Structure formats: C-alpha cells, structure tokens
Amino acid sequence: MSGQKRTATRSEHVLEDLDGAALSYAARFADQAENQRRGSREELVQLALPFAGRLARRYRGRGEPLEDLEQVARLGLVKAVDRYDPERGSFTAYAAVTITGEIKRHFRDRTWGVHVPRRLQDLTIEVSQATAVLTSELSRSPTVAELAARLETSEEDILAALESAAGYTPASLNGPVGDDGPAELGDMFGALDADLESVDDRLTVSDLLYRLPARERRILAMRFYGNYTQSDIAAEFGISQMHVSRLLSRTLTWLRQAMLTDSPPRWESGTGQPDNVASLTLSVDRAGSRVRVTVRGDLDRDSAEQVRLGLADAVRTCAETEVLVDLDGVPSVDASGVAALLASQEVARRAGIRLRLARPQPYVRRSLAVAGLAGLFDEPSAERAER
Template sequence: MSGPKRTATRSEHALEDLDGAALSYAARFAGQPESRRRDLREELVQLALPFAGRLARRYRGRGEPLEDLEQVARLGLVKAVDRYDPERGSFTAYAAVTITGEIKRHFRDRTWGVHVPRRLQDLTIEVSQATAVLTSELSRSPTVAELAARLETSEEDILAALESAAGYTPASLNGPVGDDGPAELGDMFGALDADLESVDDRLTVSGLLYRLPARERRILAMRFYGNYTQSDIAAEFGISQMHVSRLLSRTLTWLRQAMLTDAPPRWESGGVGQGDTAETLTMSVERTAGKILVGVHGELDRDAAERVRVGLTEAVCTAGDDEVLVDLDGVGFIDAAGIAALLASHEAARRATVRLRFARAQPYVRRSLTVAGLSPLFG
C-alpha cells in the first residue's frame, strides 16, 4: 500500500527548472529597457535564493554565523546572475561555483585572526576533513603520516597546516588566566629587556677594565658599584678627596677614548687628561750616623716599581753596618708591582745582613704590606 503522495511546492518546481528560467531571462534581457532589466534580474535572483541558501548551509558549524554565510552566498548569486552567459553552459553549475568561491573567499579573507597563505588555508580545511574521516575509520586520531598519505602530500605540509590552524581563532591577550584572579594572558609574556642594547658596551668595558691598574679598577668598583663617596674612597686609600676626583676623571676619560677606537690607547700613569696633576714618584737618600734614610713620595705602582727596587737595593748594598729606614709617608698608593719591589729590597737586605725597616706608612699602604707579610719590618 503506497503512502500519500507528497505535493511539490511552487518553489521546488521553480528550482528544478532554474536553468530554464536563466535561459528565459537571458533571452528577454537583451531587448528590454533599463527598468525592465532590473525587474527581470530581481525575479531570477529571488527564484534562486533557496539554491544559494542550500550552498551556504553546507558551511555552517565552522565558526561563522549562518546568517553571515547566507548573505555572502546571496552576494555570490547576484554576481553569477550578472555574469551569466548562456553559451557557456548551465546556470546552476556556474552559480554553484561562483557562490562557493565567494563563501570560501569570505572564510579566507575575513575569518582568520592571523594572516595565513591561501595554500595553507585550503590545506588546513582538507586536513580537518581528512582527520574527521580517518578518526571514524580508525577509531582513533590519525597520525601525521596517515594524514599525509590520505591527502597525498608531505608530512612537512601537514605539520604546517596543523600549526596554521591555530591562526584561525588566536587566543586573546586580554583573555583571563585560570578561574580566579584578574590575571590576563598578556601578563604572562615577558617585557623587553631594557639592558639588552647595552650588552656590547658592557662586554667592551669589562675587557678594558683589565687594562687598568689595580688601584683604578678598585676605585671605579667602589665608586660605581659600591656607591662609596669620593671622601670614603680617599679615607680607604689614605689620599685626598681631590686626588680621588682626579683619578676618576683620568680613568673615565681613558675608557671613553678606548671605547671610541679600535685599538685602546696606552695607559699613561702620569695622566691622560688636561689638568691632571698626579705626582711622579720621587726618591731621596739621606745618610746620617748609623742610618740611611730613604724617602719615597708618590704612587708606588708598576711604572715606578723598578726604580724603587733599584734604589733600595743600592742603598742596602752600600749600607755596610748602617740601618736602612724607608719613609713611606708620601706614598698614597701601592700595587702588586710596588709590593714586589719592597719584597726584593727586603730579600737583598737579608742576604747582606743589613737591617731594613719601613716607617710612617699610610693606612692603605700599611694594610697591603701587612697582607704581603712585611709587617715585622715596621718599627
């Protein structure tokens, strides 16, 4: 027993003969005035609207509202009607291609949150469809190799498509992180390192610092890393605050010059800047009854160390039974080379069985000599 017959609606009959309606439209369109042409065009568009709607519904569920897809499909339908040429074949086939292309263009140009090349966009859609099919067939998620074999492409392309899929709806930087608290995703990203641009300068300066004498390096460290005042530094070294200021000025001037040249200039202990009045080391020898008094005045650094060693050794060798007393009151600074010179004179005195003593050393110099083991010579 057959069931009740279904009565076809007028719109279904019209859609079945959409190609015939398009041919009739094209035949009547050529000889009509402009106002009549608009009416004929409107009639064909209205007749084909359900067809455009069916094509739009094929793409629902992909993140775009159906109403937007229908509007895009109708725009494609209007373009198909305006460009239709009966000599090129079926209107239905031409309209389907035009509408589908318009919808795909909409997805490509308007829905991606991040720009992705068209080839990867199309491949992303194919990968998504192939993933759904293979998941149903295999009862598990397909591997990259299985997707590549299914789509007949390379695994590298599949990986690029999977990575590009994240660009369709990227996460907002203002999105919340977790369920509690006001933190946003953007708060998780680190800020630009303001010191990054100065890395090259820091490396250059660190290399140049090793070219400076030990005293200048220590003064710079105390001033700019230890936050010592010039007065504090002067008390530490047993020199005047004005002398510390001159040393800092001379050192910073040399560093600036060295930073601006490929070959750093030679460090001159006597000064490299205008107005530098650092004293050159001087020695005086005075003989009295039973004693040779050697006065040293200036900075006992590597440039003056050899002169002091020679002078004290000569005094020891000519002392005979006399005592050699070295007055260090005028020495404001001594480095490793200067300490080595005093140790050499002490060794020469020991071999010659001559008594050698140091007197009136300033606090910084005395501490340095004590560390070097020369404290027994103070008297």
C-alpha cells in the same frame, strides 16, 4: 513519504523557475536600455535570493554568523547573474558553483585569526580529514609519520599544518580565566616593567663612566658593584681611606653634573688640571750605573704616549746598561699604560739595555703582573713586597 515527495517536487519547480527566469532575462538583456537592464537584473536577483540563502545555511555552525554567510552568498549570486551565459548550461548549476566558491573563499580569506598561506590552509583541511579517517581505522590518534604517508607529503609540512590550525581561531586575550573572577587571559602575559623608565639613565651613566679615568672607574665598581668598604679600597690602591672618600665624592659630583647637562663637563683631576691635559710627569736622573726615570701620575690612555716616548728617549740616550722606572708615584694603570711599558721593554731589548720597574703600588703591581711584566720588577722592590 508523500510529504517528502512533494518537498522534492517543489524544490525542482523552484529550480526550473529560476532557470526559466534566467533564460528570459538573458534573452531580453541585449535589447533593453540601461535602466531597463538594471530593473531586470534586480528582479532575477530578488527571485534567486532564497536559493542563495539555502546554500549559505549549509555552512552554518562553523564559527561564522549566519547573517555574514548570507551576505557572502548574495554577493556570489550577483556575480553569477552578471556572468551568466545561457550557452554554457543551467543558471542554477552555475550559480550554485559561484555562490559556494564565494563562501569557501570567505572562510579561507576572512575567518582565519592570523594570516596563513593558501597552501597551508588547504593542507590543514586535508590533515583534519586524514586524521578522522586514520583514527577510525587505527582506533587511536595517528602519528605525524602516518599522516605524512597518507597524504604523501613530508613530516615538516604536517607539523606546519598542525601548528597553523591553531591560528584559525586563536584564543582572545579578553577571554576569562577560570569560571569565577574578573581576570582575563591577557592579564597573565607580562607586566609593567618597573625598571623601564630607568633604561635611559642607565645608558647615559654607562657612557659617562667611560669618560672617567681608569682609577675612578675601578673605585666606583669596587664600591657600588663589589660592595667594598672605603678601607678595603684604600688597601687595594695603597692610599688612605680619606683619599678614597675624596675621590668618590668628586667622581659622584661630576656624574650628577654630567647627567643634568647636554654636554658633560670636563673631568677635573685632583691637581686642578682638566682631563684633556696630561697630569703625568717624568723626570730622568742618573744614579750610579743606572738611569732612573721617575713617573708620577696616572698611567692611562691620556699619558701612555708620553710615557712611551719618554722611556724610549731615556733608552736611546742611556750610556749605562740599565734603566730603572720608579712607579711609586703611579696610583693606577690601564691597558694603554701597560702597552706603553711593553713597547718600552721591546725598545730596551733591541738596544741591549735592561729595563726594570721599581716600587709599584699594590694595585699597579698586580695589574703589571697579570700583563706579564712581573719579570721586570726590581728585585729589592719584589723582596719588600714579599716580606
């Protein structure tokens, strides 16, 4: 008991000495020169360093090195010395509040592993304290609703505070996994993507594919994505297997050349014409009571306007009651070609003339049927297809 009493008395004497030294410092400060003021300030700070160290040791064991806490406490002590006003009370009381506030600010602003708003930081502390109290009262872990009721806040705020608490000391990616082995936690997240380097090539190829005619695009898709054989593709388009082989060879050669140059070369069609020159031809002749329009070439976006204008002209100059469009020479058709035929059908309907589609190849026939043009097929052609 006597030892405890002597310790308390010694502490009180230290505080009294600090208060007396602070009063003396404040009384001399106003009349001293600048260099003398710095000396008096350093003397008071040196005298109060043990006091700041004792305040810092109250917060040890909370995840921060004691040396860092002592540095923060000393910074708070310097601020207390510079702002001390004897008329407002005891220096030790003011210094204790200033130093403690500096240490708490350090924990709030510097020790969180991720940035968390001040409001959530304070709420996290309140939730932790309320959890301890309710666990003791209920003999179990409290629910989110019970914590919200105790703290008089919403359940969403409680959940946000619980989630934010995990950001105080996040796990290090360099932390070991398990007790043995050199593996680290960061090794468990993701891996090098072997296909990452091919992304640029894939994007380039995707853009180049749209520069190809519709037939060549479909043949490539069937061969390399649908795993069709060349014979299957030939049967689909109604052409020979050798022709499919030539089309594939020419298309792949063009793609390789386009990949190796900044500006892709022009697509050369099978007739030797570049892709920006229409390779489709129309011929109009009269056969009995019909006007026959023979179309040869790919019916795509490059030739769709030519077909639309040619059929519209044939309808306007038609003295008969029916226009027959021979599609035997059309190996492929895309959406633009279908739109041209639909527009021609509407022009013929308004003119009171019947528009018929004759001898479409299998692939073209299926495309037109899907587009709703099956009703325009010439009956003899339809009957041959059914047989």
